Amino acid sequence: MVIAPSNRTNARLRTTLALLAEHQASGSVVAPSELMAKAVADVPFDDKEAELLSGGVPRGFKALTTATSKLVKAGWLVKGRSGWTATDEGIRAVAAFPDPEQFVDAMVSGAPVPEQAEVHAPQAPEQLSEETHASSDQAPSSDAPALDAPADLVDSAAEALAASPTDSPVDSSADISWQDQPQSVALSGDFSPLFGDAGHWSTDLRELQFDWEPTENLWLQTLQLPAGTYQFKILVNGSWEENYGRFGTRDGANHELHLITDTTVTFRFDYGTKDIRTS
Known part of the structure; x- marks a missing residue:
């Protein structure tokens, strides 16, 4: 997903990372769904974003969860089974790019984060000056008004993302949606046409790491692949x-993908079935 200019998701994305950095600095732990719920409360949905998708998740909440994968690809956020961690570079980015659009432009373009930016937790949105707070909350040019009271939608979205049985205790140290999931998932294979030698059966190439999608309970990765096998x-x-091949078989035969033209391919891995789908 490419985040368009003047998108309210940009402000929520920066706020999410800023809040995470603040919690890290204070030594407290917060679930990812709670971070994003607070970001939505700070930058409310407009009418379009408030539309409910399947599962009761507002469209704007879905956009935000998807956008967090860009933070991972930029090296500003690490998603692990025990929760999320803002990297030092991510914390510097929050301090260096107070404007949400500049923040996202640097994130997507891979622009270096100034080293001189202080590495410390930024102020929470409610601690910012009124002028700065108003700037970060400014809605894009749109006819759709912002909702004044998104609390119910935020709560329902957080519940949908972190859905757990009512008789199960909630683990405040991590998003409940991470239960029974691994620390990381990655592709490893003959991706030399795309990444050169670094892409040949790599175990740690960042570009081949999957992102966890809590609303689908799947691990996702999208690549623009040249034609080939x-x-x-x-x-x-x-x-x-621990590796899985065809039909979700552990240590099984290699998956094969045949492309007759250059194609954008999305890989979807279900850790429950240990199998993968491509589209």
């Missing part, structure tokens, strides 16, 4: 100790 497996937790 690709063989690959799924690596779990960054090593060959």
Whole structure:
């Protein structure tokens, strides 16, 4: 997903990382769904964003969860089973780019984060000056008004993302949606046409790491692949100790993908079935 200019998702994305950095600095732990719920409360949905998708998740909440994958690709956020962590570079980015559009432009373009920016947790949105707060909350040019009271939608979205049985205790140290999921998932195979030698059966190439999608309970990765034949497996937790091939078989035969033209391919891995789908 390419985040368009003047998108309210941009402000929520920066706020999410800023809040995470603040919690890290204070030594407290917060679930990812709670971080995003607070970001939505700070930058309310407009009418279009408030539309409910399947599962009761507002369209704007879905956009925000998808956008967080860009933070991972930029190296500003690490998603792990125990929760999310803002990297030092991500914390510097929050300080260096107070404007949400500049923040997202730097994130997508890979622009270096100024080293001189202080590495410290930024102020929470409610602590910012009224002038700065108003700037970050400014809606894009749109006829759709912002909702004044998104609390119910925020709560329902957070519940949908972190849905758990009512008789199960909620683990405040991590998003409940991470239960029974691995620390990481990655592609490993013959991706040399795209990444050169670094893409040949790599175990740690960042561009081949999957992103966790809580609303689908799947691990996702999208690549623009040149025409050709690709063989690959799924690596779990960054090593060959746990890998899956065709039909979700552990240590099984390689998956194969045949492309007759250059194609954008989305890989979807279900850790429950250990199998993968491409589209």
